[in-house]
Amino acid sequence: MSPKRAPGSDGAASAMPGGVWLRAPRPPSAGGGAAQPALDRERIVAASVALLDERGTAGLTMRKLAEALGVHATSLYWHVAHRDDLLDLALDAVFGEVTLPARAAGDWRADVTAFMDGLRTALLRHPWSGALAGSRPLLGPNALARSEFVYAALVGAGFRGDDLSAAAGAIANYVIGTVSAEAAWRHGDARDETAGRRALLARLNGSAEAHPTLAAHPPSLRTDWEGHYVRGRDFLLAGLAGSRAGD
Incomplete structure (x- = not known):
């Protein structure tokens, strides 16, 4: 039956x-x-x-x-x-674990930063969720409510049309991508991550002729994941702000 x-x-x-x-x-x-x-x-x-x-x-x-x-x-x-x-x-x-402020700050960068940091925290709390979020349409009510918040902040900054959807996508995809990478590297304990990075360094050193820039500027054995995320986040938001500067 x-x-x-x-x-x-x-x-x-x-x-x-x-x-x-x-x-x-x-x-x-x-x-x-x-x-x-x-x-x-x-x-x-x-x-x-x-x-x-x-x-x-x-x-x-x-x-x-x-x-x-x-x-x-x-x-x-x-x-x-x-x-x-x-x-x-x-x-x-x-996505429902991402706390949204009761009222927008009125500063689009502050609002988007709060969303990004909250989303990163929620996704890291559930290591399976980052990769899943990058492979499925985010159509649920909690995800849509967070998208509404981000879109409202970006509209307030002057984004419209294709620029608006591209900016919102860049914001969400940056968080999802960095969380997925962090979860992949940290699937075991710290020793597993360090061993993996040692193997990567050995491979780069062994192929320096084919990958000279990577061999000359290798990743560190221990990544400051939060610092790495924050620098990328700030680069992204600065770029988005710069794209509006001439409007």
Whole structure:
């Protein structure tokens, strides 16, 4: 017997990443009186995030999630169409951890800096989320609320049209990219990271003729990840500010 799927689970919107946000939600059932608390999306999302934190994206399956929730796997299909829904829901929950100020500062660079720093903190708290954020459309309500904040700040700075979307994309992609790189390098303990960098240095030294600039300016054995992020962030914002200077 095939499991019952959420509405629209066989449509194009369901098959694509982010499809969970494009599908009409299932109306609540009219039943009641269950001895166990009702399985709902909030519980599913919280358990998905916990599994992802513990095991990474490869460790999140419908079966393992059902075990964590103490339900049969088919029960999940009343709420989600497939595993991709879980990834989108969990990722948007991480974006919900980015605290937005109740009121914009009125200084677009201060507002964008606050967003970028908050997003970096939230993504680093969940090491799987950076790479995932770079591979899926960010269509959930929490992600859209943060995009609204950034767009409003940039519109206030004078960005419009293609410049606006490019600037907003550069801001988000910088944070997501640096977090993904940091998480990749720091997947183990500090000794693993140092060993990896030693191997990189040895490779560059061994191929100095092919890569003379890289060999002459190698990365350090221990990266100041926060300092590296801040310098790049400030370069990016200075460049965006400079692009408005002549307007």
